[in-house]
Amino acid sequence: MPVSLEDHVDIRNDDDIIAARLKGRMLAAELGFSAIGQAMLASVVTELARNILDYANDGELLVQVSEGSGRRGVSIIARDRGPGIANIKIALQASYSVAAGLGLGLRGVKGLMDTFDIISVPGKGTTVTTVKWRL
Amino acid sequence: MSDTPRDAQREYSDALREYLARPNEPALRRAYEIGRLTLTEGLGVLGIAALHHQALKDVIPEMSVDVEESLLIKRAEEVLIESLMPFEMSHRAFREAITVLRRMNERIEEEAKRIAHALHQEAGGLLASTHLALEELARDLSPEGTERLSLVKALLDQMSEQLRQLAHEIRPSVLDDLGLVPALQFLAEGVSKRSGVPITIEGSTDGRLSSTVETTLYRNVQEALNNVIRHAKAATVHVIVTRETGAVSCSIRDDGQGYELSTVLASHEERGLGHVGMRERLDPLHGTLLITSSPGHGTELVMHIPIEC
Numbered sequence: 001m002p003v004s005l006e007d008h009v010d011i012r013n014d015d016d017i018i019a020a021r022l023k024g025r026m027l028a029a030e031l032g033f034s035a036i037g038q039a040m041l042a043s044v045v046t047e048l049a050r051n052i053l054d055y056a057n058d059g060e061l062l063v064q065v066s067e068g069s070g071r072r073g074v075s076i077i078a079r080d081r082g083p084g085i086a087n088i089k090i091a092l093q094a095s096y097s098v099a100a101g102l103g104l105g106l107r108g109v110k111g112l113m114d115t116f117d118i119i120s121v122p123g124k125g126t127t128v129t130t131v132k133w134r135l
Numbered sequence: 136m137s138d139t140p141r142d143a144q145r146e147y148s149d150a151l152r153e154y155l156a157r158p159n160e161p162a163l164r165r166a167y168e169i170g171r172l173t174l175t176e177g178l179g180v181l182g183i184a185a186l187h188h189q190a191l192k193d194v195i196p197e198m199s200v201d202v203e204e205s206l207l208i209k210r211a212e213e214v215l216i217e218s219l220m221p222f223e224m225s226h227r228a229f230r231e232a233i234t235v236l237r238r239m240n241e242r243i244e245e246e247a248k249r250i251a252h253a254l255h256q257e258a259g260g261l262l263a264s265t266h267l268a269l270e271e272l273a274r275d276l277s278p279e280g281t282e283r284l285s286l287v288k289a290l291l292d293q294m295s296e297q298l299r300q301l302a303h304e305i306r307p308s309v310l311d312d313l314g315l316v317p318a319l320q321f322l323a324e325g326v327s328k329r330s331g332v333p334i335t336i337e338g339s340t341d342g343r344l345s346s347t348v349e350t351t352l353y354r355n356v357q358e359a360l361n362n363v364i365r366h367a368k369a370a371t372v373h374v375i376v377t378r379e380t381g382a383v384s385c386s387i388r389d390d391g392q393g394y395e396l397s398t399v400l401a402s403h404e405e406r407g408l409g410h411v412g413m414r415e416r417l418d419p420l421h422g423t424l425l426i427t428s429s430p431g432h433g434t435e436l437v438m439h440i441p442i443e444c
Contacts, residue, residue: 022160036216039163043220046167102174103228104221111227 008062011080017049023063028074031065031134040112041074041132047109048078048128056082056125066131073114073133081125088118143169148190151214155194155207163217170218180222187215237347237419244306244350251306254298262295307353315340315349316376319356323374330364338376344383348440351420352376352385355413359387359436367391367434382442388435393428413438 007027009020024045028038045061052059059080066075085091092100092107099105106128110116113130120126147169154162173182191211198207269288273281302308310318316339323334343349356374363369369391376385413436414424420440428434 018160018164021164025160035213039213039216039220040223042160042163042217043167043224046164098175102221103225104171104174107228108221108224111224111231 007064008060010058010060011049011052011078012058013053017046017053020045020049020061020063023061024074024076027063027065028132031072031074033074033132033134037132037134041076044076044109044112044130044132047105048076048130051105051128052078052080052082055085056080059125066133071133071135073131075129075131076113077130078128079125080127084122084124084126085118085120086122088120143173144186144189147186147218148193151187151190151211152194152197154214155198155202155210158210158213163214166214166217167220171221173218174221174225180219183215183218183222187211187218233419240416240419241347244346247306248311251302251308254305255302255308258298259295262291262298265291310349310353311346314343315352318349318353319374319376322353322357322360323372326360326364332364332369332372334360334372334374336374336376338385339378340376340383341378344442348383348420348442351416351422351440352383352438355416355424355438356385356387358413363387363389363391363434367393369433382439384437384439386435386437388433390433393430393432393434395430396426396428 007023009016009023011017011020021042024041025038028041033041045063049061052061057080059078059082062075062077062079064075064077066073090096092110097105100107103111106118109128109130113132115129115131117129118126119129146165150162150165150169153159154166169186170183173186195207266288269284269291273284276284307318307321309321316336319336323336326332327334340349344352360372360374363372367389369389372387372389374385374387377383410424410426416422417424417438417440422438422440425437425439426434427437
């Protein structure tokens with residue numbers, strides 16, 4: 001299945017999560033990530049997309065090749081126009097929810113990726129930008 | 136495994152069956168969600184192993200022979216990886232949390248050091264100045280006044296002693312200056328004096344250990360000695376520090392009344408005996424605590440902390 005190097009998926013329902021996972025996995029495969037690396041990116045996509053559905057109803061994921069200082073990697077950007085996260089620090093803490101306590105959700109994403117940035121404006125939405133380099 | 140829910144098994148077997156026949160993303164997603172659910176419902180990684188194993192037993196015999204075995208194994212692995220990924224995330228988060236806890240502990244000790252220093256040096260200095268001012272005042276007083284003033288001085292001395300004690304308890308400077316064994320000797324002297332129970336400190340750390348390790352051992356011995364004095368009715372206590380290759384251990388043995396470990400561990404008294412606190416201090420350093428005790432035979436606590444060389 002051909003995959004363009006740059007792609008975005010609207011996240012409105014569960015089927016979109018599957019489509020986004022496939023994009024993440026295939027791009028990772030194209031860059032030479034191992035089966036585990038590919039699964040990690042699929043998981044990251046799943047958690048970010050789930051976050052969008054749970055908290056913002058809809059949004060989009062961008063799955064792209066990222067290049068910098070001689071390396072390549074997969075960058076995933078999750079964008080929504082939801083209510084925003086009032087306190088990002090708390091959202092990343094174990095006490096925030098059952099899932100966060102177990103290290104899933106945004107915490108899980110952060111742990112699997114090499115870079116993790118989050119910008120959230122209350123009332124405007126949230127953007128998570130994260131990269132995993134191919135070592 | 137009996138504690139894996141039946142529908143999780145059916146769901147996993149279905150996902151595996153589907154994926155072995157023809158690799159597809161929805162099947163992997165299902166495997167991922169089963170792992171996620173298994174994790175959030177408190178079932179362990181062994182539960183996934185059991186699900187996977189049972190699913191293989193269910194599905195493999197049904198497979199038509201036209202798919203190569205090595206390909207089947209590879210596909211089965213991909214399903215397993217998916218279902219384990221939530222556990223990987225969780226594992227990473229806990230590892231990170233331990234690092235954060237360790238750093239937080241170090242900060243608390245630093246803060247304790249600062250407060251102890253302020254109490255001892257600054258408040259102590261002010262007290263000394265107060266003494267001098269009183270001396271000067273005494274010269275202008277009648278004999279009766281001087282007598283009343285000596286009462287004030289006695290109170291000030293008490294206060295000074297209390298400050299010194301408090302500063303020491305918050306952070307014994309001897310621990311920073313001289314190391315673990317001298318600090319333990321100092322601690323043992325104080326506890327012996329208060330309780331009348333002789334305490335011996337033996338062994339050596341063979342050079343200084345990291346501040347975190349020394350502090351952890353010191354605090355735990357402090358807590359253990361307090362427990363012995365409060366509960367054990369011991370005649371003597373022996374503390375032995377041993378440096379091993381790649382580790383340090385410390386044992387605290389008393390000849391007191393001992394206790395039935397099972398009953399103490401079953402009730403929430405364990406908290407009262409301080410073992411929870413001791414374990415919490417040891418955990419970030421990957422240390423272990425071994426307790427041996429039985430009624431009439433005293434108690435021995437052994438702490439073991441690995442040390443990076």
